[in-house]
Amino acid sequence: xxxxxxxxxxxxxxxxxxGTACYGLIKGLNHHNQEVIFVVPKLYGDEEPMADFVNAxxxxxxYRERNFIDTWQNLTYLEINSYLVPYLGPEEFEKYxxxxxxxxxxxxxxxxxNKYAFSGKYGKNLMEEVAxxxxxxxxxxxxxxxxxxxxxxxxxYPAGIAAKEISGKPLVAHIHATQYDRAGKGGDQGPVxxxxxxxxxxxxHVVAVSHLTRKIVIEKYGVHPDKVSVLHxxxxxxxxxxxxxxxxxxxxxxxxxxxxxxxxxPEYFVEAAKKVLDRDPNVRFVxxxxxxxxxxxxERVAELGMGTKFHFTGFLKGQDVDDMYAMSDxxxxxxxxxxxxxAPLEAxxxxxxxxxxxxxxxxxxxxxxxxxxxxxxxxxxxxxFALLHYESISRMFKExxxxxxxxxxxxxxxxxxxxxxxxxHQKQP
Amino acid sequence: MRTICFYFQVHQPFRIKxxxxxxxxxxxxxxxDYLNKSVIRKVAQKCYLPMNELLLELIKQHQGKFKVAFxxxxxxxxxxxxYAPDVLESFQxxxxxxxxxxxxxxxxxxxxxxxxxxxxxxxxENHKAKIKRLFNxxxxxxxxxxxxxxxxxxxxxxxxxxxxGMLTEGAKHILGWKSPNFVYQNAINPDFKILLKNFQLxxxxxxxxxxKSWSEHPLTIEKFTAWINNVPxxxxxxxxxxxxxxxxxxxWAETGIFQFMKVLPxxxxxHTGFTFSTPSEVLxxxxxxxxxxxxxxxxxxxxxxxxxxxxxxxxxxxxxxKLYDLESRVNKIDDAEIQRDWNYLQTSDxxxxxxxxxxxDGAVHAYFSPYETPYDAFINYMNVLSDFIIRVTRKxxxxxxxx
Numbered sequence: 001x002x003x004x005x006x007x008x009x010x011x012x013x014x015x016x017x018x019g020t021a022c023y024g025l026i027k028g029l030n031h032h033n034q035e036v037i038f039v040v041p042k043l044y045g046d047e048e049p050m051a052d053f054v055n056a057x058x059x060x061x062x063y064r065e066r067n068f069i070d071t072w073q074n075l076t077y078l079e080i081n082s083y084l085v086p087y088l089g090p091e092e093f094e095k096y097x098x099x100x101x102x103x104x105x106x107x108x109x110x111x112x113x114n115k116y117a118f119s120g121k122y123g124k125n126l127m128e129e130v131a132x133x134x135x136x137x138x139x140x141x142x143x144x145x146x147x148x149x150x151x152x153x154x155x156x157y158p159a160g161i162a163a164k165e166i167s168g169k170p171l172v173a174h175i176h177a178t179q180y181d182r183a184g185k186g187g188d189q190g191p192v193x194x195x196x197x198x199x200x201x202x203x204x205h206v207v208a209v210s211h212l213t214r215k216i217v218i219e220k221y222g223v224h225p226d227k228v229s230v231l232h233x234x235x236x237x238x239x240x241x242x243x244x245x246x247x248x249x250x251x252x253x254x255x256x257x258x259x260x261x262x263x264x265x266p267e268y269f270v271e272a273a274k275k276v277l278d279r280d281p282n283v284r285f286v287x288x289x290x291x292x293x294x295x296x297x298x299e300r301v302a303e304l305g306m307g308t309k310f311h312f313t314g315f316l317k318g319q320d321v322d323d324m325y326a327m328s329d330x331x332x333x334x335x336x337x338x339x340x341x342x343a344p345l346e347a348x349x350x351x352x353x354x355x356x357x358x359x360x361x362x363x364x365x366x367x368x369x370x371x372x373x374x375x376x377x378x379x380x381x382x383x384x385f386a387l388l389h390y391e392s393i394s395r396m397f398k399e400x401x402x403x404x405x406x407x408x409x410x411x412x413x414x415x416x417x418x419x420x421x422x423x424x425h426q427k428q429p
Numbered sequence: 430m431r432t433i434c435f436y437f438q439v440h441q442p443f444r445i446k447x448x449x450x451x452x453x454x455x456x457x458x459x460x461x462d463y464l465n466k467s468v469i470r471k472v473a474q475k476c477y478l479p480m481n482e483l484l485l486e487l488i489k490q491h492q493g494k495f496k497v498a499f500x501x502x503x504x505x506x507x508x509x510x511x512y513a514p515d516v517l518e519s520f521q522x523x524x525x526x527x528x529x530x531x532x533x534x535x536x537x538x539x540x541x542x543x544x545x546x547x548x549x550x551x552x553x554e555n556h557k558a559k560i561k562r563l564f565n566x567x568x569x570x571x572x573x574x575x576x577x578x579x580x581x582x583x584x585x586x587x588x589x590x591x592x593x594g595m596l597t598e599g600a601k602h603i604l605g606w607k608s609p610n611f612v613y614q615n616a617i618n619p620d621f622k623i624l625l626k627n628f629q630l631x632x633x634x635x636x637x638x639x640x641k642s643w644s645e646h647p648l649t650i651e652k653f654t655a656w657i658n659n660v661p662x663x664x665x666x667x668x669x670x671x672x673x674x675x676x677x678x679x680x681w682a683e684t685g686i687f688q689f690m691k692v693l694p695x696x697x698x699x700h701t702g703f704t705f706s707t708p709s710e711v712l713x714x715x716x717x718x719x720x721x722x723x724x725x726x727x728x729x730x731x732x733x734x735x736x737x738x739x740x741x742x743x744x745x746x747x748x749x750x751k752l753y754d755l756e757s758r759v760n761k762i763d764d765a766e767i768q769r770d771w772n773y774l775q776t777s778d779x780x781x782x783x784x785x786x787x788x789x790d791g792a793v794h795a796y797f798s799p800y801e802t803p804y805d806a807f808i809n810y811m812n813v814l815s816d817f818i819i820r821v822t823r824k825x826x827x828x829x830x831x832x
Contacts, residue, residue: 378449381450382450386808389450389811392742392807393743393807396742396785
């Protein structure tokens with residue numbers, strides 16, 4: 001099978017989990033001898049050569065063609081209405097709203113140039129890039145022979161739809177996160193939601209990263225249940241990471257590691273920390289990461305008077321992330337709505353026991369973790385206390401968690417995906 | 430004489446309320462009164478009351494030819510007294526017929542026989558006293574241990590306490606080619622007799638009765654009578670041991686379980702050569718056939734018939750060890766509430782909830798456990814146990830100051 005796949009980022013140049021998931025998926029598809037043409041807005045040249053990569057920035061587009069004009073008109077309509085930049089919390093959304101309204105780029109001038117240099121980031125020109133990416137998709141769909149189209153998240157949905165219009169091949173919409181997860185209440189409005197909905201409804205099949213997400217796709221986007229399958233993410237490397245890093249403090253360390261945004265539920269972690277510290281002063285809490293709620297979290301920690309026990313590290317990367325996991329005695333992911341959430345699996349690789357919210361898809365594959373409702377700070381505090389004080393539970397997590405990880409292979413995920421492709425292919429007239 | 434021996438287990442634990450670590454040191458009441466009361470009331474309506482009434486009717490109808498035995502745990506009796514005096518009264522009426530035998534067990538339905546002889550003895554004495562008080566001076570002669578847990582050593586211990594025999598599982602791995610349909614002897618004390626559960630015929634009623642995937646479904650009285658008739662001629666006794674909640678609770682009334690039991694006595698008495706006996710009658714009338722070797726403890730649970738449902742993982746072992754480490758300290762404390770909680774915390778169900786054996790079989794687990802996961806069960810129990818340790822320590826200090 002030849003798969004024409006549209007993504008937004010690819011390792012090593014990634015800013016979120018999407019690129020890593022695409023990498024694992026392609027690796028799995030390679031294992032099953034599937035040919036993948038992978039299109040990204042921007043290539044850096046140091047990507048592992050595991051697919052027929054297409055750099056959207058290199059594709060020449062003849063904008064006078066009728067198809068392009070139609071596509072473009074559809075998309076500019078969305079663009080003009082766009083107040084939202086995804087992957088940011090509600091507060092940063094607001095800032096961007098101001099920004100786009102007052103500093104609008106003059107679109108028309110740049111539209112008809114032949115090549116467009118994509119940033120491939122999630123910046124202020126995101127909507128324009130998404131639209132241009134769709135234009136490139138029509139060109140690629142013409143150039144490259146393929147049997148099925150596969151688009152990852154809303155950024156690539158317009159591209160997927162455009163390619164389907166050209167080649168008529170079946171479209172698989174892969175959903176890694178929805179606007180509901182990102183924006184919370186009010187996720188059902190705005191251009192991102194509209195684009196997600198258009199992609200999900202136009203797709204011949206939808207692949208969701210968890211049952212949690214499948215439910216959202218069906219209930220909030222009105223996609224027919226028969227059309228949606230679940231493909232949980234896997235891990236590239238399930239080996240246990242033995243770290244030499246030593247803690248420099250005698251206290252136990254409890255860690256939050258992730259973007260400090262509404263979606264990740266940092267405030268619940270802070271409140272739970274207070275409850276634990278009131279009872280047991282021999283614990284330190286760490287919040288690692290950056291985000292629009294960081295300042296508010298710092299203020300709240302000060303307000304609760306636990307500044308000497310609750311620490312912020314800022315954004316961590318590379319070895320620092322590994323060290324942080326390794327130093328932690330407990331890792332907490334209190335996400336309000338997490339389609340999957342790969343981070344707890346990383347914690348397991350460091351033999352660190354994990355507490356995750358029941359609103360996280362990863363819980364569907366990770367049995368050996370404590371699961372709590374994100375809002376239930378009492379339960380969260382209780383679980384933290386238990387993991388720090390009752391040894392046998394951590395010991396069991398260490399033994400059983402690593403076994404569970406070994407079962408999460410991208411080959412298995414890709415095998416399921418291939419059957420989805422094959423079914424769609426057979427349905428082709 | 431060929432005979433059938435029915436024994437029913439009646440037990441409900443005191444379930445623990447959601448207890449957070451910040452309750453520790455402040456809130457010393459652990460029991461979920463609301464949940465416990467509603468479970469007792471529900472099971473009373475579905476099982477205890479209707480089934481007791483049916484048994485009473487059958488005993489009267491057959492003028493003493495039909496008889497059964499019960500073991501009612503002390504923690505269950507406590508809950509009957511508090512939440513279901515009507516159920517207690519109906520058991521009292523049954524026992525008063527003279528055709529219902531009561532067995533002794535550990536008061537708290539505990540696993541202490543595996544850990545401490547002194548605690549085991551204390552618990553059995555307590556249960557004995559409770560039965561005596563509630564059932565008009567009744568004194569059981571036969572013993573049944575929690576979850577039918579048995580080993581040569583446990584048997585010896587029970588014999589020492591004056592019982593004539595005890596009940597356990599007819600586990601395949603201890604029987605080998607032998608049949609459970611005989612009376613056996615304890616391997617250490619040959620005077621102490623053992624009755625073994627016929628798990629095939631018992632589980633046909635208790636587990637498979639309404640199982641539509643079972644090839645013999647539906648189980649009719651004709652079929653069951655034929656199976657009883659097929660028991661080899663030289664076999665003496667068929668021990669049908671099961672949870673009492675089988676009737677109306679595990680097997681709902683709609684499955685026809687009550688109708689089945691209603692016609693069972695006359696079918697057996699009229700169409701087979703079998704009679705009905707209570708455990709002490711069986712022990713009195715039959716000659717033991719041989720000793721049975723049980724070096725490591727067995728139980729009536731799961732395929733393995735071992736202890737792994739209660740003491741099979743690190744969580745259970747930590748909780749169990751930390752609990753029994755307290756024994757000698759608690760024994761020195763004269764405080765009604767501490768003694769009560771020490772009892773209730775030993776109930777085997779708390780450890781069963783922590784089992785990870787049935788992780789994949791969520792349905793079975795959810796049915797028997799008030800917790801979502803074994804980890805939740807462990808955390809809640811350990812929080813309570815931690816508070817209990819605080820109380821014991823405080824009490825010890827008080828006593829020192831006074832002394």
